[in-house]
Amino acid sequence: MPELKDRLRADLTTAMEGRDELRTATLRMVLAAVTAEEVSGKEARELSDEEVQTVLRREAKKRREAAEAFGGAGRADQAEREKAEEGVLATYLPAQLEDADLTALVADVITTTGAAGMKDMGKVMGAVQGRVAGRAEGGRVAAEVRRQLG
Template identity: 80%
Template sequence: MSDLKEQLRADLTTAMKSRDELRTATLRMVLAAVSAEEVAGKEARELSDDEVQAVLRREAKKRREAADAFATAGRTEQADRERAEGDVVAAYLPAQLEDADLAALVADVVTRTGASGMKDMGRVMGAVQEEVAGRAEGGRVAAEVRRQLG
């Protein structure tokens, strides 16, 4: 079993013992998503830490989008709950890159690949995504690549 999944289970037990309702519900939801991912496809498999992190990123993104939707609809209580759940999930993800660090990384990749315009965006995106490795959302990365190539 992956170390990250073990950590999630241990933290769920701790949250249940301390009667932390938000953390318990959030960790149960995340573990359910991990289990669903493990049995998806033709045969069941054990997820690696990287795959568990991908599930966590997806769940964190869902929480952000739901919080935005609730806030737009004027449902602040639900938006606050989604943000709190997102914070719990984010604690298990690597720290996000600052804008300046992301810009420097993209500039380095543009220089290395010799990209000269938007036609090279796919090549630059592929190289940047490998280096970013989940430390920045794809939308942020794409916006920065567009800004530097455009």
């Protein structure tokens, strides 16, 4: 069984015992998403740690987008709740790359691939995404690649 999924379950138990409502609700939600992913498709399977992290990233992105939507609609209390849930999920994800590190990584890939303009963006994006491995959001990476190629 994947270690990350075990850790999520153990932390859920701890949160329930400590009566931490936010952490309990967030971990239940993410474990439900993991289970749904496991049973989707033609046959049930066990997710690897990398696949569980993919589910965590997707759920964190949902929380971030919901917080922005609630904030824009003037519902600050709900926006804060979504941000807090995203914070709980972030503790299970690898640290995000700093802007300077991302800039250097993109510059290195552009040099390595010999990219010469926006026509090579797909080639650069593919190479960068492989090296970033979930440590930077796709939109952030794309913006940096566009900036350097443009």
